[in-house]
Amino acid sequence: MSDWFGIYSIDLSINAGLDLEMPGTNKWRILDLMNRSIGSRKLTVRTVKERARKVVELAKRILDGDGVERTVESAEDTALMRKVAAESIVLLKNTNGLLPLNPNKIKTIAIVGGNAKAVVLSGGGSAALKPSYFVSPYDGVTAALPQGVEVLYSEGASTYMEMPTLDYELFTLSGERGWTGTWYAHQDDESMSALNTPYSTRLVDETRIFISTSAPKGITRRWTMRLEGELKPRERDCLFEFGLTVAGRAKLFVDGQLVIDNWTRQRRGQSFFSTGSMEEKGRVALKAGIKHHILVEFCNVRAPADNDEDEMVMDSNPGVRLGGREDGRGGGDREEG
Incomplete structure (x- = not known):
């Protein structure tokens, strides 16, 4: 291979x-x-x-059974995997026997680092796996604390090269995790005008998508895809920063307003096996407790860029990646456990 x-x-x-x-x-x-x-x-x-x-x-x-890819899950497997993961953690130093902490004696606890809330479970690319469930370190710690414990959280230094994906932050209009992907054929193979009638629709459960493996058969060589969902409500009013990367071209709309234009012109990048753009970013003020509508309009024809005006059709490797996070430049947050 x-x-x-x-x-x-x-x-x-x-x-x-x-x-x-x-x-x-x-x-x-x-x-x-x-x-x-x-x-x-x-x-x-x-x-x-x-x-x-x-x-x-x-x-x-x-080949396994009928050849359809699916997840086989059992309580025994889940318990074993959790046991193996827990036993793989190595405590290098425990001065004065500080650990384990006694939840009943804690009044205030600080959790620092973006990975405390991020979904970081495996490697990238071929090493990326989809978990059957996920508990972040932040959620696990706060769930173990009794009522009345003050929780201080700060992202600290940013450690990611691109905005974190939103796989667990987006939901379809019907409430399923993920967003709805709708393909539209174009008037013909050379046209940039999409037809109004959907060609195919399906649930997409991630926000980093290699579309070459999922584009419907028989669609025109040039096509458009609209990815639509709702962002999980924020716990407080905040600025939210989005990042959009494409192998093709795309625009991001939040509540109907254009936030990122990675469609008209682009900066060439190393994403999607060096065929994609650099990540473009945009910030939006979000209200607490409100579901905000997210729409990415994507086309598998890349946009022109400085020193490279080629609007190449991405036949074999179209892709789109949407990431984002709450803007943490305002300092730490206080919460009651």
Whole structure:
């Protein structure tokens, strides 16, 4: 198996025994180029069949049941995973036996660091996993405290390169976690005008989306996608900073107002395997206790940029990432546990 976009030839990789071109949307091993390689005797039919046979053998070996991807969850598995996670924590020093803290003797406790509230469970890319449930350190600590304990929280120094994703902050209009993705075909393959009738609609449960794996079959080469949901109500009035990154082009609207334009012009970045834009940011004043409407309008044609006016169609790797956080520049927060 190759690394993502790690193939730069047809015959060399196949003759060397490489079975699978990743990430699955072939750029080299397409029918026309394969036929040309066989016709020019750079490849033999026998070698191609050997590579294909290995892929079929792999698929048969890992096929589970009906082949539909799903999460298998049990109370026993959950208990075991929690036990393993807890036992992996190593206490390097415990001066004067300070730990464990006695909740009944605590009057005030300070929690510092953005990761106390963030969903940080696994690595990125292929190492990213979706949990069946999640309890943040902040929620776990505050839930263990008796009533009347004063909780002080401060984000401290920011430790992220991009705004944290909003996977657990967005809900559909019907209340499901995630947001609704609606695809619209364009008038034709070369048109930038989307049709009014939806082509396909489905639930999207994350805000960092590689759309190449989920775009509906048969849609026009150029298409538009609208991602719509509601931001979980804030506990207090605050400024909220959003970040929008795309491999394509996109706009962010909050309560109908344009907040980020990553559509008209862009700054090229390293996101989405170096095909995407840099993160563009915008801030919005949010009211406590109110659900705020979020809409991202996305098109799989990237926008022009300085020194690069190419408005390339993202055939194989379109994507969009929405992140955000409460602006913590106002200092720490006080809460009653």
